[in-house]
Amino acid sequence: MTKFxxxxxxxxxxxxIQTLWDVSLHVSEGEIVGLIGPNGAGKTTLMRLxxxxxxxxxxxxxxxxxxxxxxxxxxxxxxxxxxxxxxRRLFGGMTVLENLELGAYSSRAREERFKTMKxxxxxxxxxxxxxxxxxxTMSGGQQQMLAIGRGIMGLPRLLMLDEPxxxxxxxxxxxxxxxxxxxxxQGVTIFLVEQNARKALELADRxxxxxxxxxxxxxxxxxxxxxxxxxxxxxxxxxxxxx
Amino acid sequence: xxxxxxLQTLVFGIFVGGIYGIAAMGLALVFGVLKIxxxxxxxxxxxxxxxxxxxFTTWGMDPFVSILITIPALFLIGLLLDRVVYRHVVxxxxxxxxxxxxxVSFGLTxxxxxxxxxxxxxxxxxxxxAYTGTGLSLAxxxxxxxxxxxxxxxxxxxxxxxxxxxxxxxxxxxxxxxEDWESAELVGINIRRVYMMTFxxxxxxxxxxxxxxxxxxxxxPSIGIIWTLKALVVVVLAGTGSIVGAFPAxxxxxxxxxxxxxxxGSTYREVIGLVIFVLVLILRPQGxxxxx
Amino acid sequence: xSDNPIRRVMSSSQPSPRSFRRWLTPLGVIxxxxxxxxxxxxxxxxxxxxxxxxxxxxMTMSQSWNILAGFxxxxxxxxxxxxxxxxxxxxxxxxxxxxxxxxxxxxxxxxVVFGMLIGAPTFRLRGAxxxxxxxxxxxxxxxxxxxxxxxxxxxxxxxxxxxxxxxxYYLALGLALAATGTAYLLLRSPWSLGILAVREDEEAAxxxxxxxxxHKLLALALSSFFAGLAGGVFAFQQISxxxxxxxxxxxxxxxxxxxxxxxxxxxxxxxxxxxxxILVRQQLAATLVEIHQVVFGIFFIVIVLVxxxxxxxxxxxxxxxxxxxxxxx
Numbered sequence: 001m002t003k004f005x006x007x008x009x010x011x012x013x014x015x016x017i018q019t020l021w022d023v024s025l026h027v028s029e030g031e032i033v034g035l036i037g038p039n040g041a042g043k044t045t046l047m048r049l050x051x052x053x054x055x056x057x058x059x060x061x062x063x064x065x066x067x068x069x070x071x072x073x074x075x076x077x078x079x080x081x082x083x084x085x086x087x088r089r090l091f092g093g094m095t096v097l098e099n100l101e102l103g104a105y106s107s108r109a110r111e112e113r114f115k116t117m118k119x120x121x122x123x124x125x126x127x128x129x130x131x132x133x134x135x136x137t138m139s140g141g142q143q144q145m146l147a148i149g150r151g152i153m154g155l156p157r158l159l160m161l162d163e164p165x166x167x168x169x170x171x172x173x174x175x176x177x178x179x180x181x182x183x184x185x186q187g188v189t190i191f192l193v194e195q196n197a198r199k200a201l202e203l204a205d206r207x208x209x210x211x212x213x214x215x216x217x218x219x220x221x222x223x224x225x226x227x228x229x230x231x232x233x234x235x236x237x238x239x240x241x242x243x
Numbered sequence: 244x245x246x247x248x249x250l251q252t253l254v255f256g257i258f259v260g261g262i263y264g265i266a267a268m269g270l271a272l273v274f275g276v277l278k279i280x281x282x283x284x285x286x287x288x289x290x291x292x293x294x295x296x297x298x299f300t301t302w303g304m305d306p307f308v309s310i311l312i313t314i315p316a317l318f319l320i321g322l323l324l325d326r327v328v329y330r331h332v333v334x335x336x337x338x339x340x341x342x343x344x345x346x347v348s349f350g351l352t353x354x355x356x357x358x359x360x361x362x363x364x365x366x367x368x369x370x371x372x373a374y375t376g377t378g379l380s381l382a383x384x385x386x387x388x389x390x391x392x393x394x395x396x397x398x399x400x401x402x403x404x405x406x407x408x409x410x411x412x413x414x415x416x417x418x419x420x421x422e423d424w425e426s427a428e429l430v431g432i433n434i435r436r437v438y439m440m441t442f443x444x445x446x447x448x449x450x451x452x453x454x455x456x457x458x459x460x461x462x463x464p465s466i467g468i469i470w471t472l473k474a475l476v477v478v479v480l481a482g483t484g485s486i487v488g489a490f491p492a493x494x495x496x497x498x499x500x501x502x503x504x505x506x507x508g509s510t511y512r513e514v515i516g517l518v519i520f521v522l523v524l525i526l527r528p529q530g531x532x533x534x535x
Numbered sequence: 536x537s538d539n540p541i542r543r544v545m546s547s548s549q550p551s552p553r554s555f556r557r558w559l560t561p562l563g564v565i566x567x568x569x570x571x572x573x574x575x576x577x578x579x580x581x582x583x584x585x586x587x588x589x590x591x592x593x594m595t596m597s598q599s600w601n602i603l604a605g606f607x608x609x610x611x612x613x614x615x616x617x618x619x620x621x622x623x624x625x626x627x628x629x630x631x632x633x634x635x636x637x638x639x640x641x642x643x644x645x646x647v648v649f650g651m652l653i654g655a656p657t658f659r660l661r662g663a664x665x666x667x668x669x670x671x672x673x674x675x676x677x678x679x680x681x682x683x684x685x686x687x688x689x690x691x692x693x694x695x696x697x698x699x700x701x702x703x704y705y706l707a708l709g710l711a712l713a714a715t716g717t718a719y720l721l722l723r724s725p726w727s728l729g730i731l732a733v734r735e736d737e738e739a740a741x742x743x744x745x746x747x748x749x750h751k752l753l754a755l756a757l758s759s760f761f762a763g764l765a766g767g768v769f770a771f772q773q774i775s776x777x778x779x780x781x782x783x784x785x786x787x788x789x790x791x792x793x794x795x796x797x798x799x800x801x802x803x804x805x806x807x808x809x810x811x812x813i814l815v816r817q818q819l820a821a822t823l824v825e826i827h828q829v830v831f832g833i834f835f836i837v838i839v840l841v842x843x844x845x846x847x848x849x850x851x852x853x854x855x856x857x858x859x860x861x862x863x864x
Contacts, residue, residue: 053425077431089426091419101412102419106431154431280663331840341663342610346795346839349788353832361826468784472674475667510682514675521671524664525656 003062004029004189005050005081005158010059010069012042012049019045020213023059027158032180032190034204034221036197036234042213043193044086047162050191051083052076063158077106080157084164086193088147092136096127096146099135103153113153120149123179141172148176152183159183160191165199177203197234201225209234247383252505253498258390260497261397262455264490266470267477268404269448271489274478276421276441277333279344283324284449285471286355289464291317291450292457293363299370306370306458307392313454314447321446324351325439333438352467359464369461393455400451401490408486417441421486476520482529571708575701584700588772590813591707592765593793597805598714599761600790602721605800607754608734609658612787613669616653616676617646617759619782621766623680626688626778629770639767646763647756654755658748670784677782689775703772710768714761718802721757730754734800792831795838798847807846 005027012020019042027033035043048054050061052073061069068076091099100120104113121128124145130138135146144164151159161180165173177199184190194200201207201221209217209230217230224230231237270284291313298309328351332344378387408414420427420437428434456462456470481492496516504512571591575584596618604610625642629635653672660668690698721727729750732740741747766781789812797808812831819827842849 051429053428072433072435073425073428074431074433077429083429085426085429089423089429091422091426093422094415094419098415102415102427102432103430105412105416109431150430280667328836328840338662342666343839345663345666346791347836349791350832350836350839353835354829357826357828357832361829472670476671479667511679513678514682517671517675517678521657521668521675524660524668524671528660528664 003027004031004064005191006062007046007050008060008062010046010049010061011057012045012054013057014045018213020049020056023210023213023215025208025215025218027189027191029189030184030187031206032184032192032204032221034200034207035191035193035210036195036200036207037210038233039195041210043210044162045213046210047083047085047160047193050076050160051081051085074106077154078108080108080155081160082151082154082156082158083160084147084151084162086162086166088143090135090143090147090150093134095132095134096138097131099146099150100127100153103150104155106154109153109155112155116153116155120152123152123182124149141168141175144168144172144176148179156188158189158191160193162193163195164192165194165196173199197230198225201230249505250382251384252501254384254386255390256497256499256501257494258394258497259459259501260494261394261490262452262459262493263473263477263496264493265397265400265448265455266452266474267481267489267493268401268486269445269452270471270474271478271481271486272448273442273445275484275486276417277329277344277438278340279329279332280341280348281329281442281445282345282348282471283351283355283467284348284445284474285467285469286352286359287317287321287446287449288453288456288470288474289359289462289467290320290355291453292462292466293359293368293453294450295454296368296370296457296462299372305372306454307396310396310451310454313450317446317450318443321443322439324446325442329442330435330439333435352471356464356467363464365464367461367463368457370457372458389458393458396451397455397490400448401487404448405487421484473516476516479520479523479528568712572705575704581700584704586813586817588700588704588707590809591704591711592768593789593813594711594805594809595707595714595761595765595768596786596790597793597797597809598711598718598802599758599765600787601794601799601801601805602718602761603754603758604791605794605804606718606721606727606734607730607751608737609751609754610662610666611669611758612666612784612791613653613671613673614758614762614790615782615784615786616669616673617650617762618766618769618786619673619676619680619779620646620649621763622770622781623766623778624763625767626770630688630691635771639764639771642767642770643760643763646759646766650755650759651752654752655748658751658755670787673782673784673787677779677784680782681777681779684778686778687775688778695774698774700772703768706771707768710761710764715802715806717757717761722802726750726753792835794845795835796845798845799843801845801847804845804847807850811846 003026007026008024010020010023011018023046025033035046037043045054049056050068052068052071052075056069059069060067063079063081066079068079068081071079091102094102100117101113104110104116109116126142127146127149130142135143138146148161148164151161164176164180168176173196180190180192181203192200192204201224204221207219207221207224208215209224217224219227225235232239266284266288269287270281273279273281273284294313294316295306295309298304298312299306328347329344332340332347335343372389374388376387378385379391380386408418416427416432417437417440419430420432420434424434427437452470453462456466477489477493477496480496481489485492499519500512500516503515507515571587575587596614599617600611600614621642623642624645625638628638628641633641653669657665657668657672721730729740729745730753732743732745733747733750737747769781793808793812794805795808796812797806798804816827816831819830838845844851
């Protein structure tokens with residue numbers, strides 16, 4: 001498969017402190033790719049960089065031959081790369097309906113927004129029930145669904161999610177991951193950052209491991225699930241006796 | 244003090260509060276969305292006043308009519324200032340951004356004020372329309388047409404702004420940018436364009452207030468700082484995050500000033516607003532109307 | 536250019552390593568002081584004395600503002616309040632019969648007392664809120680004085696008859712030297728690290744054990760003292776003025792302009808800035824009246840956006856280009 005999202009030799013820094021070192025990875029169309037790693041590894045930095053909120057010091061980000069790293073964030077959205085950011089970052093003072101509406105602000109998604117909203121309501125019925133509710137009065141799980149819904153409103157060709165399971169009850173996480181699978185079946189390419197390595201690896205076709213700003217490993221989802229080092233580092237397994 | 248003269252003072256306080264409110268909304272808009280403090284806001288108000296003055300003296304245009312020209316004129320000036328000056332400041336973050344915007348707008352205050360002085364001389368100018376000095380008489384209270392008209396237009400403008408911000412797609416985009424600019428970018432909003440348009444809109448609101456000031460009081464190049472401070476007081480009273488809420492806050496200030504002036508004496512009328520301002524800043528910085 | 540804040544400030548007043556240039560800065564300073572003392576006596580012209588006087592007065596105002604804003608990072612817009620209080624107390628006491636020297640010191644102390652009263656509550660405010668809050672306080676003072684004492688204050692006849700500008704100039708000069716010297720010593724004192732730390736990052740300073748409020752109050756005390764004394768000098772020099780005039784925010788804004796043009800957070804900044812500002816203003820005002828303020832405004836904007844270090848920074852860049860060809864790290 002051709003590389004849909006292609007990231008090559010990305011270096012990034014906050015002021016004088018380098019955060020990403022020579023990061024290269026790719027996502028092919030129709031895949032679900034995961035990015036796991038410890039806290040502070042740079043996963044969120046990378047996501048924000050791809051989305052255009054942060055610029056690399058060197059390297060490039062490409063979406064099917066279109067360079068993204070030189071574009072401002074709103075233009076990257078026009079190309080169909082949508083980030084559901086860490087911590088949801090909803091427009092709290094606005095209603096569910098308004099948040100969703102704004103999700104379709106780009107010229108690409110704008111015309112279809114009422115149609116898209118129906119789809120979002122099918123995926124997340126609870127949002128339909130609470131259309132007029134203010135976003136900041138909703139529970140964590142509902143907010144995450146709204147955040148994902150807002151992302152869908154932008155008609156993503158590539159949907160990126162940063163820690164969607166953060167702070168949510170296991171049942172809700174199940175629910176959300178089921179919906180992600182469903183969306184992928186319907187053709188949405190997904191790039192997923194997760195602290196919850198197990199869930200990420202169960203869902204993903206492939207995954208990368210980021211540690212201290214560097215890519216230290218990659219492989220198929222189910223392979224990494226059964227890899228000893230990964231199991232010890234990220235899946236909570238104790239080292240086998242005698243090793 | 245008789246009931247009548249008290250009511251008269253109260254009514255005048257409400258009327259001037261309307262001007263405060265419009266001036267403050269412009270500043271609140273810029274502060275809320277761009278997160279900068281534009282000290283030159285009062286200068287934009289002054290420029291708006293001079294535009295209406297000039298249109299009146301040159302073509303006899305009624306100031307309420309000339310508002311339709313003053314608004315786009317100051318809108319353009321606002322766009323220009325954003326492109327040339329403020330654009331460089333909005334890229335900064337947090338406290339540095341606010342500090343630098345204050346400094347830069349302070350420099351602009353010098354420039355604009357002195358250009359106006361050079362162009363119009365330091366003399367105070369006033370507009371005398373046919374109906375200046377006449378008014379409606381209601382239950383023993385006089386409602387001068389100039390002030391009544393200003394207040395009526397102020398209410399209309401406030402309603403329009405409210406509808407624009409809360410009911411139109413673009414207005415909601417502006418509010419979204421004010422709430423979380425990164426999230427706004429992530430949904431495809433061009434926040435640079437939003438900043439530019441919002442700043443220009445703030446300038447237009449200042450211009451409208453400036454027209455009212457010219458009609459009600461008169462205008463001179465030195466009124467800029469006074470009105471910036473006045474608008475600031477109202478913005479702080481209303482609380483950060485309130486944009487349209489600055490209008491009722493302005494009326495409240497007008498009433499408080501008028502009433503205290505009636506009881507404590509007019510020498511302290513100017514001071515009372517500032518004292519409340521400092522107290523609110525220290526004791527309740529989120530403002531009187533804050534939602535949080 | 537090192538990003539170390541202390542190095543940044545100290546290097547403006549410390550001599551560079553090259554042996555012959557070690558003496559350049561102190562020599563320059565001594566020459567400047569000698570010039571300031573001797574030249575006016577040679578030239579018996581009121582307008583020259585007046586010019587020098589203004590430079591020294593504004594230099595004091597800027598140095599004092601700089602101690603609070605440039606060193607401690609608290610950009611106050613209410614500086615004129617101290618100037619006004621100093622002028623008010625000095626004038627009232629002096630014209631009321633108290634010997635000037637005593638009235639002068641009391642004026643300065645009155646400003647400090649006011650500063651300490653206002654300081655504790657307003658220091659709770661941050662950044663822009665602190666700026667507008669202090670502006671609000673200063674404006675309250677100005678309007679109160681303006682409303683309650685609207686009459687012009689004029690020196691009584693005998694004092695006008697015996698009026699001599701020269702000693703007043705030397706007082707202003709001495710004050711400017713004292714203010715500059717105090718700033719210099721402050722940076723070499725044990726408090727300097729704490730004060731600069733507060734400027735760079737209040738929370739971090741607090742976390743490392745710096746008593747933030749105490750350091751702010753120290754900077755405020757020095758700042759208000761010298762501004763108050765400057766007000767006393769003003770009251771001594773002006774034959775007649777409206778009592779609310781020294782409370783005008785223009786005094787704050789001029790100090791701000793000068794400090795920024797010269798170089799915020801440096802010692803040489805207010806010195807260079809005051810000389811530059813007054814001389815240029817005099818020159819422009821003669822030819823272009825209002826336009827000189829426009830020019831300063833544009834100049835100021837350019838400095839804020841491009842040259843935040845002011846003339847001191849520009850000078851340093853120029854020096855480094857000419858003499859030193861270090862390999863860049």
